[in-house]
Amino acid sequence: MKLPYCEPYKIKTVETIRQSTRQEREVWIRNASYNLFNLRSEQVFIDLLTDSGTGAMSDKQWGGIMTGDESYAGASSYYRLKEAIRDITGFEYFLPTHQGRAAENVLFSVLIKEGDVIPGNAHFDTTKGHIEFRKAKAVDCTVAYARDIKVIDPFKGNADLERLEQVLQETPREKVGCIVMTVTNNTAGGQPVSMANLRGVRELADRYGVMVVMDSARFAENAYFIKTREEGYSGKSIREIVREMFSYADVMTMSSKKDAIVNMGGFIAMKDNELFRKATTFNIMFEGYITYGGMSGRDMNALAQGLQEGTEFDYLQARISQVTRLGEKIHTAGIPVQIPIGGHAVFIDAVRFFPHIPASEFPAQRLAVEIYLEGGIRGTEIGTLLADRDPVTRENRYPELELVRLAIPRRVYTDNHMDYVVATVQNVWERRYQVRRGLAIRWEAPIMRHFTVELDLLG
Numbered sequence: 117m118k119l120p121y122c123e124p125y126k127i128k129t130v131e132t133i134r135q136s137t138r139q140e141r142e143v144w145i146r147n148a149s150y151n152l153f154n155l156r157s158e159q160v161f162i163d164l165l166t167d168s169g170t171g172a173m174s175d176k177q178w179g180g181i182m183t184g185d186e187s188y189a190g191a192s193s194y195y196r197l198k199e200a201i202r203d204i205t206g207f208e209y210f211l212p213t214h215q216g217r218a219a220e221n222v223l224f225s226v227l228i229k230e231g232d233v234i235p236g237n238a239h240f241d242t243t244k245g246h247i248e249f250r251k252a253k254a255v256d257c258t259v260a261y262a263r264d265i266k267v268i269d270p271f272k273g274n275a276d277l278e279r280l281e282q283v284l285q286e287t288p289r290e291k292v293g294c295i296v297m298t299v300t301n302n303t304a305g306g307q308p309v310s311m312a313n314l315r316g317v318r319e320l321a322d323r324y325g326v327m328v329v330m331d332s333a334r335f336a337e338n339a340y341f342i343k344t345r346e347e348g349y350s351g352k353s354i355r356e357i358v359r360e361m362f363s364y365a366d367v368m369t370m371s372s373k374k375d376a377i378v379n380m381g382g383f384i385a386m387k388d389n390e391l392f393r394k395a396t397t398f399n400i401m402f403e404g405y406i407t408y409g410g411m412s413g414r415d416m417n418a419l420a421q422g423l424q425e426g427t428e429f430d431y432l433q434a435r436i437s438q439v440t441r442l443g444e445k446i447h448t449a450g451i452p453v454q455i456p457i458g459g460h461a462v463f464i465d466a467v468r469f470f471p472h473i474p475a476s477e478f479p480a481q482r483l484a485v486e487i488y489l490e491g492g493i494r495g496t497e498i499g500t501l502l503a504d505r506d507p508v509t510r511e512n513r514y515p516e517l518e519l520v521r522l523a524i525p526r527r528v529y530t531d532n533h534m535d536y537v538v539a540t541v542q543n544v545w546e547r548r549y550q551v552r553r554g555l556a557i558r559w560e561a562p563i564m565r566h567f568t569v570e571l572d573l574l575g
Contacts (some may be wrong), residue, residue: 258303301413
């Protein structure tokens with residue numbers, strides 16, 4: 117008998133969570149204006165809003181917390197983190213930031229100007245927000261089949277190289293700020309990017325003289341998929357694969373709250389000293405001095421250790437297997453999800469779940485609300501709300517995928533929790549036609565509205 121996967125760790129500390137009643141949840145979500153970001157954490161039973169900063173740190177990471185060097189400049193914790201980044205990624209220069217969107221803010225302040233075009237494989241919300249805030253344009257060049265949840269392809273996060281080259285041909289070189297490759301591709305459903313595709317993007321970038329930025333929040337999970345799915349990589353270690361991945365990039369931005377398994381932190385890493393010098397000015401302005409940049413020494417210690425742990429094959433196998441198990445159980449129940457199952461989350465197709473609710477009524481948000489009402493589970497909408505309005509016309513943008521993301525925190529929940537999630541989603545599926553209408557916006561922010569939007573239930 118083949119032995120099943122099991123977690124390569126044991127549990128030392130537990131945190132009590134309370135299971136609320138539906139009546140309580142009805143009041144709480146109404147008071148939250150049907151925006152799950154507005155809920156208090158104690159009003160949530162299983163929190164799958166995000167896998168960002170919600171993981172459980174290890175004993176060695178907590179040990180690093182106790183030995184952090186809090187010197188303002190030149191702290192030993194900085195040099196420990198610098199060595200870990202160089203060892204794992206190959207990048208010589210780096211700047212610490214307090215999280216990934218801060219890394220984008222610093223880097224894009226150097227690279228992007230008004231009128232620029234930024235192609236890539238589906239920029240995520242903060243990335244697109246920083247681009248559009250600078251009055252530049254993000255162009256999605258993800259492969260077309262990523263938008264068909266029924267297509268089974270091992271690398272649905274890939275960039276369409278023909279589409280990317282078309283954008284590069286049609287745009288004056290001085291107007292292409294950079295190419296952004298997101299690994300894994302969150303918007304497409306946590307789907308990985310192949311090494312061959314990264315290599316192809318690099319070749320196009322060299323041909324057209326464009327810089328490649330890798331949005332690397334889940335780079336280790338991407339490397340796991342390359343190892344297990346791409347020909348020629350099964351015999352390579354995760355870190356060997358990671359080194360090759362980053363060899364095709366000029367710069368990386370990192371939200372360390374994902375694959376580095378910390379609660380706060382991020383960084384920019386790069387090859388070019390001149391770019392580093394330019395970025396230091398903005399890092400000092402926005403974040404802090406270049407050897408702490410918005411992070412405490414203790415957090416840099418935890419991050420350095422987390423990078424080591426997050427690139428271990430056994431850990432990645434257990435982590436991704438849990439996500440896969442959840443997704444396959446939901447899919448087996450006949451519920452439409454993006455397949456193959458992605459690395460960090462299960463993405464439910466809200467259009468097929470609620471085919472009678474028009475996109476203008478935000479069916480993915482309504483589904484996320486119903487899942488919360490049913491079982492106290494908090495997910496998040498990856499659809500029309502997140503797509504935001506066109507910055508010129510101010511009309512809603514309607515993406516081809518209208519999804520609810522159930523993002524699994526690292527080393528936090530057991531498979532019993534995942535079985536509870538399956539049962540909750542199944543219960544909503546069985547009564548899906550009783551949900552007749554969606555939601556309407558009462559108030560929204562001018563950019564990245566999904567975080568703070570206020571909604572009304574239509575019925």
